[in-house]
Amino acid sequence: MSEAIEKIQSAIRGSKITLFMKGSRSFPMCGFSAATVQILDQLGAQYQTVDVLQDPEVREAIKRYSNWPTVPQLYIDGKFVGGADIVRELYETGELEPMVKAATSASAEK
Numbered sequence: 001m002s003e004a005i006e007k008i009q010s011a012i013r014g015s016k017i018t019l020f021m022k023g024s025r026s027f028p029m030c031g032f033s034a035a036t037v038q039i040l041d042q043l044g045a046q047y048q049t050v051d052v053l054q055d056p057e058v059r060e061a062i063k064r065y066s067n068w069p070t071v072p073q074l075y076i077d078g079k080f081v082g083g084a085d086i087v088r089e090l091y092e093t094g095e096l097e098p099m100v101k102a103a104t105s106a107s108a109e110k
Contacts, residue, residue: 003057004055004057004058004060004061005061005065007055007058007061008020008050008058008061008062008065011048011050012075012078013078014048015046015047015048016046016047016076016077016103016104017040017045017046017047017048017074017075017076017100017103017104018047018048018049018050018074018075019033019036019037019040019047019048019049019050019072019073019074019075020049020050020052020058020062020071020072020073020074020075021033021036021037021049021050021051021052021071021072021073022051022052022053022071022072023051023053024049024051025037025049029051029053032070032071032072032083032084033071033072033084035084035087035088036072036074036084036087036088037049039087039088039091039096040074040100042091043091043096043097043100043101044100044104045100045103045104046104052071059071066080068080068082068083070083070084071083072084072087074087076099076100076103077099077102077103081096081099
């Protein structure tokens with residue numbers, strides 16, 4: 001399990017915005033992952049994805065890591081934001097865009 005946690009932490013450190021999801025950005029394998037990708041793409045976010053279907057250990061470990069029972073899971077600036085419903089709610093209230101923009105501009109400045 002510790003190897004899976006290391007993979008998770010490395011992915012989160014490797015990008016300002018990381019989405020753990022089922023499938024890939026170009027081929028989401030569930031509706032919740034697809035909806036989250038669509039929101040991030042509409043915001044013009046620069047982000048990486050981790051396909052939890054490719055690694056069953058990571059799929060289970062991410063749930064314990066965040067203490068959140070479902071995938072997808074969005075991390076911005078190393079912090080857990082939430083799953084598909086929370087991402088959608090933050091998007092609809094206008095709260096997600098400034099978070100994405102701040103993370104994107106911070107990585108562009110480096």
